[in-house]
Amino acid sequence: MANNKSAKKRILISKRNNLQNRFYKSAVKTLTKRFLKDLETYKTSQSSNDKEKTQIVLNSIYSLIDKGSKKNVYHKNTASRKKAKLAALLKTV
Template identity: 40%
Template structure:
């Protein structure tokens, strides 16, 4: 544990930001899994879940939690699954 006041503040801020990043990434994974489950079960709300998954992927990419190209690749794969379902 640091002794300097500014270092103590940095540790606290880093822990808060880490918790926020984990929450955003977890929400992204959950949205993608919900969409994939809906596609597997041929549910009508798959299109809404697709929009939600894309939103979460874009948010994670904007925050730098995943790379922009990774988000685009995942969105393309999800769109392919959605089009095959229809």
């Protein structure tokens, strides 16, 4: 257990940051799964409606990754790698 004021404060800050990090990381994982599912649907149907839906999900993933990178949840290179991987998947279709 922490014995001084600054150590107690650091414990509270680390708990807060842990919750924030978990929110961003789990949201990105969830949206990535939805993106992959929508991408499979688009591959089979090739309809413009499915492509728009996939693009909307991709844009929201980009937004969350950028916000997470800004708040130091992701390193900037990790964020770029994740975004490039998703863009490459969409481009192959």
